[in-house]
Structures are given as structure tokens and as C-alpha cells.
Amino acid sequence: MDDSLRLFLDHLAVSGRSPHTLAAYRADIERLAALLGKPPRQATSTDLRKALAKLHAQGQNSRSLARRLSSWRQLYRWLQRNALREDDPSSGLRAPKRDKLLPKALPVDGAAALLDRIDGDSELDARDRAIYELIYSCGLRLSEAVSLNLDDIDFSDNLLRIRGKGSKERLAPIGAEAMARLRDWLRLRVAPSSENALFLGRHGRRLGGRQVEKRLRDWAIKTGASQHVHPHMLRHSFASHLLQSSGDLRAVQELLGHANLSSTQIYTALDFQHLAKVYDGAHPRARKDAKPDDEAE
Known part of the structure; x- marks a missing residue:
């Protein structure tokens, strides 16, 4: 040197x-x-x-x-x-773009198994099942879920008003399972008349995001999940499963509240991974150990 x-x-x-x-x-x-x-x-x-x-x-x-x-x-x-060199040879150089990490999503049966096993009898158990079903049903961000108020639910049309990033509002349909769990929770919800928050903590005040994360982590462990599960994974699962079923990228963009389609397009990679696994497992010529027709038994 x-x-x-x-x-x-x-x-x-x-x-x-x-x-x-x-x-x-x-x-x-x-x-x-x-x-x-x-x-x-x-x-x-x-x-x-x-x-x-x-x-x-x-x-x-x-x-x-x-x-x-x-x-x-x-x-x-x-x-x-320090006048040890006149020019800067690094000026204008750029490193390759950072690799985009694909969001982690649960498989369809994995999401269903997790949510179905959150079935305790307490008020908190009912609240947990309602909030996680709602996140998965509507593709909510954690911040959107904990900021929901009672009057954000349209029970007549099964719609949810969501306040997203930049205070932008959007409407999302609420699935039948999520709506049923919301009704279960609201029958048990006890709070002062002045408290408008939809989801409450132990002391009757608006539920915080960290508690939602911790409770989901604990539920995932109790139900035998094979990986760490966090609320945003339910949002990723919503997007991935909806795209697998519908193929409608624009609709998924609207439901997620993405300002740009490019933010939603990352889920097409997840969708392709799913299709590739199906192909590898089902197509007779996809597996490396597959025998030619004339050698097959």
C-alpha cells in the first residue's frame, strides 16, 4: 500500500x-x-x-x-x-442495480391452515382471528389495519375503507370469512363510546402494530408453521394468491393501493415461481430423473 x-x-x-x-x-x-x-x-x-x-x-x-x-x-x-489527483475516475460509474428480493408469501393451503387454527375462545383470540383474516382478505398493510375505525366498515355492501400511504383512500371488498370473524369480534368488543378504533388492546385503546406482529408470531409457532410469519406476509399472500387465480395485475394494483404498477409487478415473479413448481411436479418431461418413453416401465 x-x-x-x-x-x-x-x-x-x-x-x-x-x-x-x-x-x-x-x-x-x-x-x-x-x-x-x-x-x-x-x-x-x-x-x-x-x-x-x-x-x-x-x-x-x-x-x-x-x-x-x-x-x-x-x-x-x-x-x-488533497491535490494528489486532478480527476475522479469513479465519477459516473454505477454499480449494478440491487437485486430485488421477492416478497415472502404463504402457500394457499398454508395461509388457510394458519388462520383456521386461530380458534381460541377469549376476546383477544376473536380479535386476532378478525384482524388477520381482514389483512389477508383485503391485502392490508399493518399500519392500515391498526388505523381502521368502526365506521370504515360498510356492512351492507361488505366493503372496507382503507387509508393508505399519503392519506390516499381506497375501497376493498371484504371476504365472507373475514366478515364473519369481524362480526364475532364486534360482539365481544368492549370500549368507551368515545373509542372509535376497530381493533383494541387489552386496556381498551387502539391496538398497536408491534402487538399485532408479536401475536401473529406466537400463533404461527403454536400452529406449527414452518417459517417465521409476519403481518406483511399475509398481504403478500393476498396479492400472490389473487394474481394466481385471476391474472389481473391492474386489479391487484388497485386493491393493494400501489401508486405504480411496477410495485405490483414483483408478484408476477412469485406467480411464475408457483407455475414453475406445478410444471416441475406435474409434467412428465420436466423432471431430471424422468426416463425416455422407450425406457419407461
């Missing part, structure tokens, strides 16, 4: 960076030097582009590449500020 790189790392240490951050910067810069085969101070933008390409070819994900490029940018800006 040449003197300029040591000075740069000393500068970071003096500026109060943590030992962990300093170690990451050092590793990123040493990696750059190894990829270049020459001091980073002498690199061109083409050299840096090739270095990123090599890391990508080695299997580094977009998050790691973005972090390394950020370290390199800090180095070249420091070199410029």
Missing part, C-alpha cells in the same frame, strides 16, 4: 470511523489494488469499470459491489481534495 492510501485511511480514523468501517475500507481498497495490478492512484475510469466487471464475474452481488464502489469513490474524492 502506497503512502497516499495510508494517509487516506489515517484520515478516516481521525474522522471518527469505527474500527469495523475502517477495516471494510481497507479491504475494499486492497482488493482494488489487487484487481488493478497497480496503485489505485494511477487507475483510469476504464480500469475501475473492468475491476467492477471482474468482481461481478466472480459472483459478488450488487450490494457488495455498491459498497466497494462507495469506498473507491471516497478514496478518489479525498485524493482530489
Whole structure:
């Protein structure tokens, strides 16, 4: 490592960076030097582009590449500020777009099994079944579910008024099961006349999001779920299952309250995964161990 790189790392240490951050910067810069085969101070933008390409070819994900490029940018800006280099070869470089993580959704039978087993006799059990059925039935965000009021339910038409992001309102149909569970909960709901919140905690005040998350996690454990379940997974399941059944992306967008169709399109990947599993399990020529017709018994 040449003197300029040591000075740069000393500068970071003096500026109060943590030992962990300093170690990451050092590793990123040493990696750059190894990829270049020459001091980073002498690199061109083409050299840096090739270095990123090599890391990508080695299997580094977009998050790691973005972090390394950020370290390199800090180095070249420091070199410029200290008159150790005239230009910034990292200017204009971009790391590959970050991989989009697919939302986790329960299978149809998994969602049904979980909700059907929330069947205790207490007031809180009835409330839990109602709120989780409603989230799954209407594709609610957690914040939307806990902000619901009594007058948001239209019992005559089985509709729910939802206040989404940016205070935008939308209407969603309430399924028969969710409506039945809502009626069960409202028969047991006890609160002062001034309390308009639909879902209440133990002390008769509006239910908080963390409690909804904790109760669902506990129910999932009790009912033997094979994975961690959180309220947003019920929203993802709603979108994925509706898309599998209808194929109507625009309708799913409206029901989810997405401003842009691109936000909804990620569920098409989930839908394709489902179709691919069905194909792999059912098509006689899909399995790798399938025998040719003339070898089949």
C-alpha cells in the first residue's frame, strides 16, 4: 500500500470511523489494488469499470459491489481534495442495480391452515382471528389495519375503507370469512363510546402494530408453521394468491393501493415461481430423473 492510501485511511480514523468501517475500507481498497495490478492512484475510469466487471464475474452481488464502489469513490474524492489527483475516475460509474428480493408469501393451503387454527375462545383470540383474516382478505398493510375505525366498515355492501400511504383512500371488498370473524369480534368488543378504533388492546385503546406482529408470531409457532410469519406476509399472500387465480395485475394494483404498477409487478415473479413448481411436479418431461418413453416401465 502506497503512502497516499495510508494517509487516506489515517484520515478516516481521525474522522471518527469505527474500527469495523475502517477495516471494510481497507479491504475494499486492497482488493482494488489487487484487481488493478497497480496503485489505485494511477487507475483510469476504464480500469475501475473492468475491476467492477471482474468482481461481478466472480459472483459478488450488487450490494457488495455498491459498497466497494462507495469506498473507491471516497478514496478518489479525498485524493482530489488533497491535490494528489486532478480527476475522479469513479465519477459516473454505477454499480449494478440491487437485486430485488421477492416478497415472502404463504402457500394457499398454508395461509388457510394458519388462520383456521386461530380458534381460541377469549376476546383477544376473536380479535386476532378478525384482524388477520381482514389483512389477508383485503391485502392490508399493518399500519392500515391498526388505523381502521368502526365506521370504515360498510356492512351492507361488505366493503372496507382503507387509508393508505399519503392519506390516499381506497375501497376493498371484504371476504365472507373475514366478515364473519369481524362480526364475532364486534360482539365481544368492549370500549368507551368515545373509542372509535376497530381493533383494541387489552386496556381498551387502539391496538398497536408491534402487538399485532408479536401475536401473529406466537400463533404461527403454536400452529406449527414452518417459517417465521409476519403481518406483511399475509398481504403478500393476498396479492400472490389473487394474481394466481385471476391474472389481473391492474386489479391487484388497485386493491393493494400501489401508486405504480411496477410495485405490483414483483408478484408476477412469485406467480411464475408457483407455475414453475406445478410444471416441475406435474409434467412428465420436466423432471431430471424422468426416463425416455422407450425406457419407461
